[in-house]
Amino acid sequence: MHLKTSLLSIVFALTTNTATAYEWQALPEQAPAPADNPTTAEKVELGRLLYMDPRFSQTGTVSCNSCHNLMLGGDDNRPVSMGVHGKTGGRSAPTVWNSAFSSAQFWDGRAASLEDQARGPVTNPVEMGMSDLEKAMNRVRAIPGYKPYFERAFGTDNPMTVDNAAKAVAAFERTMITPDSPYDRFVKGDKEALTEQQQRGMKTFADTGCTSCHSGPAFNGPTMAAGTGFFMKFPTFEDSDYVQRYDLMKDKGRFEVTGKKEDLHLFKVPTLRNIALTAPYFHAGQVATLDEAVKVMAKVQLNKTLSDEQVADIVAFLNGLTGGFPEQKLPRLPATPGWTLIGSK
């Protein structure tokens, strides 16, 4: 398809008599990139290797892909991820798919860009567990086969830096997008792409008010300047039984980063693309199924009680946000000939 068409917002007026016509948008065929890190094939190639390589974690067992699995929904299907030595943290791994369309990263938006985000897990003691980024980078530098990849991507003047590694991973992630879901095909005019139930669910999704937060092409809010972040209070209606049942007040959200009272329980609105693949749900995987997640969200965010049929319809619609995934090769990672980076014991 033509890039020009794909980059435009595509207005799709629902033909059913909905109260408020909602502007449905297809995902662009390309993700935006910052001016100081244009996406190039060479960076993407290097970024893919770094993303898949477990040797930069303390134990040599955890890569980006361990928790953000590109063979699955871009996450790990766990409530909270498991890093080095079987350690776990307090939040659920967000999907890497379409993370390029978020204006801030992490559940609390503490990273302004994918470049910033890529640095976080490497030194997080419950994720990759390295003591500092330079030590991780020294492992990369110790692998002779990485040098030509860095040189092709960033030139020959001292290219093997933490900054460039983060840029490469971010560039790669900007290609990990899924612009060809049934929903996208439907919005672009293929009326057979979504089933009748899915189309009903689409209308219910908008009419219920889900789109007040989950708007835009990635269903994570309006397109905003890089670093902005689109946050909402969760839960909004604190008196729901669900709040107790799923311990929804435990995590103070963005407040943990800023310390500002107005950020209490604020969370980034996550994308709903590929949401059917990323159970369990919410910021700590509190809810096991998508049905329950839809029911709880309607209640604690919109104070609405959905019927089982409405839930089923919305879930059917959300399943229409899955894929299509780009084909890629299983990479061969540059070797460490004759010795190991991980240590002999």
Added chain:
Amino acid sequence: MHLKTSLLSIVFALTTNTATAYEWQALPEQAPAPADNPTTAEKVELGRLLYMDPRFSQTGTVSCNSCHNLMLGGDDNRPVSMGVHGKTGGRSAPTVWNSAFSSAQFWDGRAASLEDQARGPVTNPVEMGMSDLEKAMNRVRAIPGYKPYFERAFGTDNPMTVDNAAKAVAAFERTMITPDSPYDRFVKGDKEALTEQQQRGMKTFADTGCTSCHSGPAFNGPTMAAGTGFFMKFPTFEDSDYVQRYDLMKDKGRFEVTGKKEDLHLFKVPTLRNIALTAPYFHAGQVATLDEAVKVMAKVQLNKTLSDEQVADIVAFLNGLTGGFPEQKLPRLPATPGWTLIGSK
């Protein structure tokens, strides 16, 4: 190349004046398969998915590929592997590359086939940690997208069994072979494929006596009937300083399986193909570098002290046993739409 040629042992007489002409063999282009599990494209396709899928481990974090990484040397570059909850065992993960050419599996040969081997790690508490194989299989059965793969591979009459899953993984592993190394090209007549140093190392390797154990196309001993296993005592010369330094008597080897005195410290002779990629070395990763591994092996197995130059030459030769690796796609694993297999907590 023609299959017929490739499956024959290719005799290559060294042109240098070696005392004993050694019969160098190229790796066959295809691995042998047992009569009850012929390799088919459909099994290989299913086997690849199962091999890469972490959801059948207790924590959802460990797949076959976690410890036998196909993006690397078919292992994890760790002394001993790290399974669920960061647990470790007592032995080093052998490479999956060319495991199809071993007549028994595991360091102690306790599995007679790849089919047998595939069952082991799933219920090993320090590997994938499932309580039993049927529970692991229930997870596979719970993923709707796996059914058509099993049906295509094994027919529609109750195909989703542990037996068939093991057969598929084994069939896949029989395609994970590396018959196009520089060594293979050299043996087949390309005299430029190995450097002068590598050719010198090849002669030293044979003259020193390494080939008395590391013989055959996979350098893991003579071709034997499936289930036989080719074992050697390690260490053979127990009075070497290395035995103390690297604690080589600690593991009783095959004795742990059979309880027979004659099996004390017997280990399967491992393949040397891709050995440059699988540091650290020996059955518990006791030695960090290939140089040291060569030196120690010559001493404790053959009672020979190699010069630094001889070691360097042999290591250069061993580097010629690396690759070429088959290209393959990063698979998309069948999804668990709307829920998770791993559990909500």
